[in-house]
Amino acid sequence: MLISLIGMSGSGKSYWSEKLAWQGFKRFCLDALITEKVSVKLSREDLSPMSLGEWMGFPFQDGYQEREELYLSYEKQLMAEILDWIDGKACAGLEANVVLDTTGSVIYTGENLLKRLRSLTTVIYFPVPAVIREAMLRQYLSNPRPVLWRRIFNIEPGESVEEALFRSYNALLDWREVAYRELADIEIDYFTRNNPDFRICDFLEIAAKPEKKFRCVST
Template structure:
């Protein structure tokens, strides 16, 4: 069932019947987990954390361990491990169970738009995909934070070191390209795009009301 055509009354019915499936997508640290936590704690949603399931699947106990394993894109083992990560992400994003008896929120990873189409299509057919849009104005701050403390991310082929470049110079050139590409893909993938700042510090029920306001009457 394609959920792009959900109306406000259908949204209300799904909530009442405990059949609503939300999937939050967007940049890392944009608020996906916080919003999911609010829906879980205040609105009775089940909270499915894709990051947590990937950690368990790969045998890690912390994000720090996983990040150290993945490494930066110029690492010899990076491409092989990036593929293993994306395979685990696909496995734990396309679920066989959706009948928990509760409304459900998927807390996806920042790399969700780089999954293959069978998985992203499944997500769009089974969930209302809500993009927490950080906006172009946030990219400069994300770049600043990244270079203050570089951390492993999924590059999806967008890192390329040119002849004569240092690894740092290549990262400085490619990281803004990666962020712009992700932002474009999130917007295309989502049923609903909402400014992340509009949901800042909102309760679970307020979050649902804002999402509802973006649907057709």
């Protein structure tokens, strides 16, 4: 089974991809792989380490757009390499259980990569309900994750930075929700996947429902 998990940062993709890894799936975590790429930059002036989210920073900070573009360039490169690996297995007739833990910004990687992602894997979307959004934003503010805003953030006259972040964050999620749903084969809602009674076997049963036939797409 070849699975890709998509959704906003903090929606639970890594949690479920790790559970799948415990079931024997080969796991590709894009955030971890990107972190390796930029590792030489992940230190403060006193040489203490910083997280990828701290390095990326907030959209109103100097240098954010340059870091955003660098992150996305690495993401595209790594996505292509992983999809080549999956495609190679398919072309060789080798079966594999793989889970691709994508970033929230996977939808910005371009039409060709997204077409390959959907051709080679079952794409599962983790939506986030409106009632959870504020908590996610608070978590982002206190413990930043690498979020690509793609110029959606702006500060309107009379707004504080926090007010602008809250308004822009909701606009970002609204736009992404449409894009994620267009890409996804299926989705597992927030309350289902966070129910203590929802087990990995239940997850796999849902993931198998599209009955996709994966094929070699190399040219």
